[in-house]
Amino acid sequence: MKINELVKNLNASVVYCEDAEREVIGGYCGDFLSVVMGKAPADSGWFTIMNNQNVAAVASLTDVAVIILCEGVKPDDLLRSKAESVGLNLITTDLSVFDAVLKSGL
């Protein structure tokens, strides 16, 4: 599924999107960064409630396709600016992590 379809499914807000056409394959849910680094597959969607700049570093290292901030969590300023400078895809939704996964269609 492409990121723009995912945005539609989740009724998500786009914080920054480098490539809305990027393909998302599967997903991973987690907030502990080293657990995510150990387990999140490349090109997946990362569902989290963690909103600091380290999220950008981890997303870039693991090469996930898109970060989905759930539960109405908003990125802090550093995460927002790092997403732009690194060229990540970052969206937010008011849905819980559970509901976001269910509705994602991934």
Next chain:
Amino acid sequence: MSEALRLEFNVAGNNFISAGSASDEVKKTLKMLGIGAQFIRKVAIAMYEGEINMVIHAGGGRAIVDIFPEKIKIVLQDEGPGIPDIELAMKEGYSTATDNIRDLGFGAGMGLPNMKKYTDEFLIESEVGVGTTVTMVVNFI
């Protein structure tokens, strides 16, 4: 073995804004050299974990990275408090991170296990009161 390209970094302690910049630089260099994406991912994650450990647990340190055509060798050296029981520290889930470090998303106790998992050679040497040295090799084949 042909000549290595050496990169050296100072890693600042307790600074979560600059944390990760050394691994980022290595990642960019490997990309420029045309190393395969699956190898870059392993190197970047292992080095980031090690870098973050120096930032959180050791008050900073140094990274010395040698890139050869067929492999990369990363040495992370710090003069932090050292690790009293390495076997325990290597266990998945073992962490001494404080609550405010956990709030940042670190402290799952998965960093060292990830470093071992993503590298072909992994060596950790530590002496209490002296410091810790981690040596990692990832082969590009």
